[in-house]
Amino acid sequence: MKMKRYLKPIALLFYYLVAKRFPTQPVPGYRIGYSLRRFLVKYIFEECGSNVIVKQNAYFGKGIGIKVGDNSQIGERSFIGAYTKLGRDVIMAPDVVIWSVYSGPCFSDNGVRW
Numbered sequence: 659m660k661m662k663r664y665l666k667p668i669a670l671l672f673y674y675l676v677a678k679r680f681p682t683q684p685v686p687g688y689r690i691g692y693s694l695r696r697f698l699v700k701y702i703f704e705e706c707g708s709n710v711i712v713k714q715n716a717y718f719g720k721g722i723g724i725k726v727g728d729n730s731q732i733g734e735r736s737f738i739g740a741y742t743k744l745g746r747d748v749i750m751a752p753d754v755v756i757w758s759v760y761s762g763p764c765f766s767d768n769g770v771r772w
Contacts, residue, residue, distance in 0.1 A: 669701035
């Protein structure tokens with residue numbers, strides 16, 4: 659866990675400078691891009707399942723609180739906000755935007771607090 663904390667900034671830098679530009683299917687060399695991005699997001703996301711595919715130009719900020727399940731895909735040019743959980747076998751289309759805001763628990767005995 660300590661090692662992941664130290665490698666996260668390096669993985670983020672390499673992802674945004676180099677890896678996000680690698681091609682996606684059906685362009686030759688797409689498997690290298692998939693493998694490289696998969697390797698990097700394992701250090702960037704809070705949790706990352708197996709066989710995750712991150713397509714070209716996906717944006718997820720610093721990856722804070724992002725959890726992705728097994729066999730999931732993040733589409734091209736997609737945006738994922740912090741504290742987002744994608745379950746198993748999720749396929750995102752290109753240009754999907756998931757906004758999320760976390761400000762702690764919002765339920766109490768009196769109902770929803772705004």
